[in-house]
Amino acid sequence: MxxxxxxxxxxxxxxxxxxxxxxxxxxxxxxxxxxxxxxxxxxxxxxxxxxxxxxxxVEQTSRLTVVKRDGRREGFSREKLLHGVLAAVGKRTVPRPRIEAMLDAVEEDLAKSGEKEVPSLRVGETVLRHLIDVDQVAFVRFASEYHQFDHIDDLRRVIDEMAARIPESKQQGKLF
Ligand SMILES: [Zn+2]
Missing domain, CATH: 2.20.25 (N-terminal domain of TfIIb)
Structure with missing residues (x-):
C-alpha cells in the first residue's frame, strides 16, 4: 500500500x-x-x-534487464527512456504529464510481458507504439534515433508499419 x-x-x-x-x-x-x-x-x-x-x-520494471543489440545487458531505466523521449520531443509543446503517462503505459506493457529480459529493440518499439499517439514528429525523431537507420527507406518502413497499426480515426493525415 x-x-x-x-x-x-x-x-x-x-x-x-x-x-x-x-x-x-x-x-x-x-x-x-x-x-x-x-x-x-x-x-x-x-x-x-x-x-x-x-x-x-518503480519495482516491476526496475527488475527488467534490457539486452542491447551488441549483447550487453543493463537494467531498465525509465530515466534513460525519458531523456530519449524528451530529446525527440525537443521544443514541441507536449505537456510533461502526457509524457510521463506515456512512460507509465510503456512500463506497464513491458512488465505485463512477464519476461525478465527484453531486447532493447522491443523497448524502443513499445515507446514508438505509444509515442505515435502523443506526437508524430517526436515519433519520427525517436524512431530514427532508436533504429539508427542507414537509409530513409528503413525509416519509411517502420513508419508504415506503425501507421498500419493505429486506427484510421487516430491518424492526423499521412506522415509522408
Ligand atoms: Zn477521500
Whole structure:
C-alpha cells in the first residue's frame, strides 16, 4: 500500500485515500524523480474530492534487464527512456504529464510481458507504439534515433508499419 509521503509498492491502479480511506482516485499529475526510481503522483480522491501525493517506487520494471543489440545487458531505466523521449520531443509543446503517462503505459506493457529480459529493440518499439499517439514528429525523431537507420527507406518502413497499426480515426493525415 502506498502511504502519503512514503515510497510505496503499488505501481498502477488506485490507492486508499488518506482522508476518507476510499480507494477511488484519479491521477492528476505524474512525475519521475530521484533518477527515475520514484514516481511522484498527485491524486484526487473521487469520493471526498481531497488531493494527496504518492511516491511510488518503480519495482516491476526496475527488475527488467534490457539486452542491447551488441549483447550487453543493463537494467531498465525509465530515466534513460525519458531523456530519449524528451530529446525527440525537443521544443514541441507536449505537456510533461502526457509524457510521463506515456512512460507509465510503456512500463506497464513491458512488465505485463512477464519476461525478465527484453531486447532493447522491443523497448524502443513499445515507446514508438505509444509515442505515435502523443506526437508524430517526436515519433519520427525517436524512431530514427532508436533504429539508427542507414537509409530513409528503413525509416519509411517502420513508419508504415506503425501507421498500419493505429486506427484510421487516430491518424492526423499521412506522415509522408
Ligand atoms: Zn477521500
Amino acid at each position: 502506498v502511504s502519503v509521503g512514503q515510497a510505496g509498492h503499488l505501481r498502477w491502479g488506485t490507492v486508499q485515500c488518506p482522508f476518507c480511506e476510499k480507494d477511488h482516485d484519479k491521477v492528476i499529475d505524474s512525475r519521475t524523480t530521484d533518477g527515475g526510481a520514484i514516481i511522484r503522483r498527485r491524486r484526487e480522491c473521487l469520493a471526498c474530492g481531497k488531493r494527496f501525493t504518492t511516491y511510488e517506487r
